Each structure stands twice: as structure tokens, then as C-alpha cells.
Amino acid sequence: xxxxxxxxxxxxxxxxxxxxxxxxxxxxxxxxxxxxxxxxxxxxxxxxxxxxxxxxxxxxxxxxxxxxxxxxxxxxxxxxxxxxxxxxxxxxxxxxxxxxxxxxxxxxxxxxxxxxxxxxxxxxxxxxxxxxxxxxxxxxxxxxxxxxxxxxxxxxxxxxxxxxxxxxxxxxxxxxxxxxxxxxxxxxxxxxxx
Numbered sequence: 001x002x003x004x005x006x007x008x009x010x011x012x013x014x015x016x017x018x019x020x021x022x023x024x025x026x027x028x029x030x031x032x033x034x035x036x037x038x039x040x041x042x043x044x045x046x047x048x049x050x051x052x053x054x055x056x057x058x059x060x061x062x063x064x065x066x067x068x069x070x071x072x073x074x075x076x077x078x079x080x081x082x083x084x085x086x087x088x089x090x091x092x093x094x095x096x097x098x099x100x101x102x103x104x105x106x107x108x109x110x111x112x113x114x115x116x117x118x119x120x121x122x123x124x125x126x127x128x129x130x131x132x133x134x135x136x137x138x139x140x141x142x143x144x145x146x147x148x149x150x151x152x153x154x155x156x157x158x159x160x161x162x163x164x165x166x167x168x169x170x171x172x173x174x175x176x177x178x179x180x181x182x183x184x185x186x187x188x189x190x191x192x193x194x
Contacts, residue, residue, distance in 0.1 A: 067114050071122035074115040078126050081107050082134025090137045097154055100138055101161030104131055108165035112172035120177055124170040131155075131162050 069077055085103045093099045107130070112123040132155060139150035155162070 068116040069111075069114050069119075070116060071119035071126075074111050074119065074123055075126035075129065077114070078107055078111045078130035079133045082130040083136065086134035086137040095138045095140065097138060097158050100134065101158050101164075104134070104161055104165045105168060108169040109172065112169040112176075115173075117176070117180055120173045120180075123173050124166055127166050127169045128162055131165065 082104065085107070086100060089096055089100045089103070108127050111127060111130075115123045132151070135151055135154045135158075136147070139147055139154050141147045141150035
């Protein structure tokens with residue numbers, strides 16, 4: 001049985017193929033004498049000293065932070081911030097429910113803007129829960145029963161702020177969802193997404 005010799009691929013291509021059409025290098029000419037290299041005419045290059053340095057990038061304006069929160073992350077963010085705002089209102093404003101309601105609106109906007117695209121519908125759900133969590137330090141009452149009664153009373157009397165914040169978050173989420181659907185349709189070439 002005959003065995004053919006094969007060359008492993010790591011040694012490069014075989015040399016028994018057609019020869020290269022490159023001119024011989026200087027000093028290795030066919031006659032053994034020194035062969036002078038002839039420079040082929042080509043495009044003129046500028047000298048290195050004349051080259052201009054690349055322009056510096058234009059200064060960019062500072063951008064607002066743009067985190068992308070998951071559904072759980074947006075709920076935790078909103079609840080934690082509202083609890084801190086509730087404690088701040090209890091210390092600085094004498095448990096003012098109006099100040100708490102006013103500060104609730106920007107938190108609703110941030111929660112709806114920072115939630116990621118896949119979890120858009122969670123923002124209007126977590127906002128009312130966070131409103132109730134933030135009312136714990138603000139609610140009046142002594143003991144567990146008194147705190148619970150103060151919480152229910154605060155939720156009843158401040159329902160306007162609760163509904164307003166939830167509506168703002170819902171509108172932002174709906175606008176973001178519509179833009180996302182239009183962007184997907186444009187990327188798909190006008191076809192509706194499957």
C-alpha cells in the first residue's frame with residue numbers, strides 16, 4: 001500500500017506551485033551581480049513633516065443619565081426614592097402631604113423614562129405602590145393600628161396626586177411604546193411585526 005506524503009498546514013503553502021511574478025530583489029539577480037532597484041512611478045506622497053494632525057474632537061455637552069432599569073429595578077428605585085422623600089418631608093416640612101405629592105410627580109417621570117423597553121408596562125404599576133411605601137414615614141398615628149389608619153387616610157386624601165403621577169407615568173410609557181412599534185415597523189420595511 002502506497003502512502004502519499006502530505007505536508008501539515010502549519011508549514012504554509014507548498015512551493016511547487018507557480019512562481020511569483022515579482023521582480024528579483026537587489027543583490028539576488030539572475031546574473032549574481034548587483035541589480036539596482038528601479039522605483040516605479042506612482043502617486044506622490046506628502047512628506048511626513050507636512051502632514052497636519054487630526055483635529056481634536058468637539059467637546060460634547062454633558063448628557064443626563066440614561067440608565068435602563070428592569071421592571072423590578074424600577075419598582076425598587078421608585079419605592080426607595082419615595083420612602084426617602086417621605087422621610088425628608090416628615091423632617092423638613094412637618095409631614096406635609098402636599099410637598100410629598102409634588103415631589104411624587106418627578107419620580108413618576110423618571111421611573112417611566114428610565115425603565116427599559118421590555119418592561120415598559122411595569123412603570124404605571126409600581127408607581128402607586130411606591131406612593132404608598134413613601135407615605136409610611138409621613139402618615140400620622142401612634143402604634144401599628146394608628147399608622148395603618150393614617151396611611152389609609154393619607155391615601156384617601158391624596159388620591160389626586162396618586163392618580164396624577166400614575167397618569168403621567170402611563171402617558172410616557174404609551175408614547176415610548178408607540179415610538180418603539182414605529183421603529184420596529186420601519187426596520188422591518190413597513191411590514192407589521194410578527
